[in-house]
Amino acid sequence: LIEYKTFFKNASIIGLIIVLIVLAVPKIFSPIISDKNVYAASTIDKENRLAKLESPKIVIVGGSGSAFSINSKMIEDSLKMPVVNMAVSYGLGLTYMLEESKNGIKKGDKILLFTEYYLPVEGSKKLLTLINDLNPIASEYFKFSVSDWIKFRVFDFQRVGSSLFYKTKNTEINDPITLRSSFNEYGDMTAHLNKPNRRPLKDVEKLHKTLYTKELAELNDFVKFCKKVGVNVYYGFPAFPATEYDENKKAIKYFEWKLKKNFKGKILNTPEANLYPENDFYDTIYHLNTEGREKRTQYLIKLLKPIIK
Amino acid sequence: MLFNSLHFVLFFLIVTPIYFWLPHIHRWKWLLAASCYFYMIFLPIYILILGFTIVIDYYAGIYIEKSVGSQRKQYLIISLIANIGVLAIFKYYNFLNENLQLFLNTVGIDIKTPILTILLPVGLSFHTFQAMSYTIEVYRGNQKAEKNFGIYALYVMFYPQLVAGPIERPQNILHQFYKKQTFEYQRVADGLKQMTWGFFKKIVVADRVGIFVNAVYDSPFQYQGFPLIVATILFSIQIYCDFSGYSDIAIGAAKVMGFDLMKNFDRPYFSASISEFWKRWHISLSTWFRDYLYISLGGNRVVKWRWYYNLFITFLLSGLWHGADWTYVTWGALNGVYLILEAFTLSFRQKFFEFVKLKNTIFLRVFSIAVTYSLICIAWIFFRAHDFPSAVYILQNIPVNLKESSKTLLSANFGLDLYGYVLAILSIFILFSVEFIQGKYSIYIWVKNRPKAIRYGLYSLLILTILFIGSFDSNQQFIYFQF
Numbered sequence: 001l002i003e004y005k006t007f008f009k010n011a012s013i014i015g016l017i018i019v020l021i022v023l024a025v026p027k028i029f030s031p032i033i034s035d036k037n038v039y040a041a042s043t044i045d046k047e048n049r050l051a052k053l054e055s056p057k058i059v060i061v062g063g064s065g066s067a068f069s070i071n072s073k074m075i076e077d078s079l080k081m082p083v084v085n086m087a088v089s090y091g092l093g094l095t096y097m098l099e100e101s102k103n104g105i106k107k108g109d110k111i112l113l114f115t116e117y118y119l120p121v122e123g124s125k126k127l128l129t130l131i132n133d134l135n136p137i138a139s140e141y142f143k144f145s146v147s148d149w150i151k152f153r154v155f156d157f158q159r160v161g162s163s164l165f166y167k168t169k170n171t172e173i174n175d176p177i178t179l180r181s182s183f184n185e186y187g188d189m190t191a192h193l194n195k196p197n198r199r200p201l202k203d204v205e206k207l208h209k210t211l212y213t214k215e216l217a218e219l220n221d222f223v224k225f226c227k228k229v230g231v232n233v234y235y236g237f238p239a240f241p242a243t244e245y246d247e248n249k250k251a252i253k254y255f256e257w258k259l260k261k262n263f264k265g266k267i268l269n270t271p272e273a274n275l276y277p278e279n280d281f282y283d284t285i286y287h288l289n290t291e292g293r294e295k296r297t298q299y300l301i302k303l304l305k306p307i308i309k
Numbered sequence: 310m311l312f313n314s315l316h317f318v319l320f321f322l323i324v325t326p327i328y329f330w331l332p333h334i335h336r337w338k339w340l341l342a343a344s345c346y347f348y349m350i351f352l353p354i355y356i357l358i359l360g361f362t363i364v365i366d367y368y369a370g371i372y373i374e375k376s377v378g379s380q381r382k383q384y385l386i387i388s389l390i391a392n393i394g395v396l397a398i399f400k401y402y403n404f405l406n407e408n409l410q411l412f413l414n415t416v417g418i419d420i421k422t423p424i425l426t427i428l429l430p431v432g433l434s435f436h437t438f439q440a441m442s443y444t445i446e447v448y449r450g451n452q453k454a455e456k457n458f459g460i461y462a463l464y465v466m467f468y469p470q471l472v473a474g475p476i477e478r479p480q481n482i483l484h485q486f487y488k489k490q491t492f493e494y495q496r497v498a499d500g501l502k503q504m505t506w507g508f509f510k511k512i513v514v515a516d517r518v519g520i521f522v523n524a525v526y527d528s529p530f531q532y533q534g535f536p537l538i539v540a541t542i543l544f545s546i547q548i549y550c551d552f553s554g555y556s557d558i559a560i561g562a563a564k565v566m567g568f569d570l571m572k573n574f575d576r577p578y579f580s581a582s583i584s585e586f587w588k589r590w591h592i593s594l595s596t597w598f599r600d601y602l603y604i605s606l607g608g609n610r611v612v613k614w615r616w617y618y619n620l621f622i623t624f625l626l627s628g629l630w631h632g633a634d635w636t637y638v639t640w641g642a643l644n645g646v647y648l649i650l651e652a653f654t655l656s657f658r659q660k661f662f663e664f665v666k667l668k669n670t671i672f673l674r675v676f677s678i679a680v681t682y683s684l685i686c687i688a689w690i691f692f693r694a695h696d697f698p699s700a701v702y703i704l705q706n707i708p709v710n711l712k713e714s715s716k717t718l719l720s721a722n723f724g725l726d727l728y729g730y731v732l733a734i735l736s737i738f739i740l741f742s743v744e745f746i747q748g749k750y751s752i753y754i755w756v757k758n759r760p761k762a763i764r765y766g767l768y769s770l771l772i773l774t775i776l777f778i779g780s781f782d783s784n785q786q787f788i789y790f791q792f
Binding site: 003004006007010013014017018021022124125126147150151154155157158161162165166199200201202204 | 494731769773
């Protein structure tokens with residue numbers, strides 16, 4: 001019993017010291033770690049536009065594929081309806097994306113859901129920690145468990161390291177596609193436009209069949225909410241390289257089948273209608289370059305015209 | 310349940326104090342219940358498969374002990390069939406089916422056999438092998454049959470080593486469940502230290518370098534030269550840290566509760582020959598194959614060709630144990646070929662190094678370590694590649710376009726930013742420095758002899774390092790769980 005007590009006392013001392021350091025260090029270095037210009041902060045601008053726009057409006061929801069691959073101004077001008085592109089990254093998770101959109105939609109709005117084939121319900125804890133710090137209302141958009149709180153504190157602690165590293169080296173993480181200022185007023189990423197394609201193309205990996213149970217439940221809850229408000233929800237498949245299609249056909253068709261069978265909103269198109277030459281992609285299998293973005297936007301305008309009428 | 314999850318931390322913090330608080334006679338029940346919970350977190354229904362083999366092996370053990378003559382062998386065979394049968398259905402059925410169909414199609418017979426769409430129970434190969442070692446040891450007379458069904462179930466299901474080993478022998482672990490464990494400060498502290506070092510290996514090293522490895526190995530056809538070389542080297546580090554990290558956590562967690570599990574890794578990348586490597590890598594599996602297959606085939610006490618054959622078959626099956634895929638079979642076969650060549654050229658190499666006056670020199674040791682490591686890395690390509698064509702592509706393209714590809718290494722995005730690369734290099738440096746020093750002096754003993762303040766400072770520093778530079782967002786499972 002004496003050994004037990006001594007151990008408990010010593011372990012508590014070490015534990016307490018560690019907890020204090022993990023909590024105190026981010027506070028001490030907070031001026032260094034708060035970077036208002038990282039891309040995650042663009043959610044603030046997008047949310048502001050969403051709240052400001054008159055209804056009816058078009059709200060684009062999705063991952064980075066939609067941020068890179070759509071010209072919202074062109075859609076707005078063609079369809080004479082205001083557009084806001086809420087897409088930032090699939091890493092935010094479906095829950096975050098959908099909850100965030102719920103906040104600003106009104107009767108008559110049209111939601112366009114353009115997710116990637118990989119659509120996690122829960123987002124990356126690291127990204128959500130960052131957003132939570134930058135965006136005061138972000139915590140309303142995702143489920144916050146005790147373990148998340150612990151992870152957030154650890155990620156805050158870790159950010160001190162990376163921020164100090166880049167400050168010491170006197171370099172920012174200067175890839176423009178990672179900056180808040182690279183999104184235009186509509187919410188589209190524009191930093192990659194007219195830039196040479198980056199190769200090798202990233203995220204080229206075989207898609208796997210998953211059950212999509214949680215994902216579809218999340219999507220259908222959202223559709224149910226929107227129906228109550230008087231908002232229509234449309235699902236569109238993401239832009240995808242034609243060269244990668246055959247390799248992933250089984251998983252993609254399975255996803256399409258699951259969606260057709262279970263999704264309570266309307267499905268706009270087919271995966272095959274969204275295949276583009278590899279040359280139309282900028283850096284990943286979901287990010288279109290200038291030419292690809294132009295083609296896709298024109299295609300979407302054609303697709304949306306009957307709906308908007 | 311994953312060791313590198315908050316869920317496990319909470320589980321461990323609840324299970325361990327209650328274990329010590331309970332009277333000795335009830336402790337095994339508590340550990341068994343905790344182990345069931347631990348396993349059922351993955352997929353609850355699969356506990357029935359585990360239950361099936363546990364019941365068969367428990368009774369097989371008792372009947373083997375009771376019987377005489379050929380009946381003993383019959384009971385052993387029943388037990389082996391039950392265990393191998395479960396493995397065959399869940400792990401190898403689709404592989405055999407696929408290859409049989411391919412063969413039949415080649416000879417012009419078109420028969421469609423059904424494909425099983427079921428998930429492989431986690432850690433199946435580990436607990437099946439542990440269960441088989443029990444009935445074999447009872448049959449050999451090295452172990453008395455366990456009469457307490459619960460204790461036998463705990464032998465198979467003991468949570469620290471249930472899903473990824475070390476694969477224990479009954480002589481080492483069964484008697485420990487009867488021993489009254491007391492709370493010993495030093496042993497508990499040692500166990501926690503080993504667990505912390507395991508977490509460092511997994512979270513700081515394996516999961517970070519794994520980001521680069523995945524980026525390249527998930528789409529190898531996009532790369533040539535350096536990215537393939539770096540990814541292969543990093544995979545060798547990832548798999549070592551992932552698996553030995555798991556073993557450290559398992560051994561440490563068991564040690565905290567008073568149990569000694571067998572050592573599973575002994576700084577394998579410092580091996581100067583392939584045979585030495587296999588004495589230091591996944592020791593519990595290597596010795597399993599040695600004790601129950603290699604020696605049964607005759608080991609090295611046979612004519613030379615038969616010895617080579619025994620080596621080859623043992624490693625071929627070891628490859629198949631890892632996974633039902635030709636990549637794993639090739640990996641095993643390649644290691645078998647290495648060992649045969651090593652044995653075949655031994656006397657020639659010894660004479661040559663004596664002639665050039667290099668025998669027993671540090672240069673030869675370092676050179677041998679480098680050659681061994683390179684051969685092991687070549688074999689890892691087959692282990693990690695998604696399929697056989699990818700592995701062949703990687704092998705063929707490693708020496709291609711080296712100058713140009715070195716630029717890709719710096720410009721392309723492999724999932725790590727500059728800070729990520731710095732952390733990866735730093736953590737690998739820390740890992741191998743510690744291992745190098747461990748080869749000469751025991752760091753555990755050195756730390757133990759420091760003043761209390763320094764000791765506590767070092768423990769806190771290690772934990773803070775894990776928290777500060779650990780890769781917590783990658784959600785990477787332990788690689789060996791799939792086996």
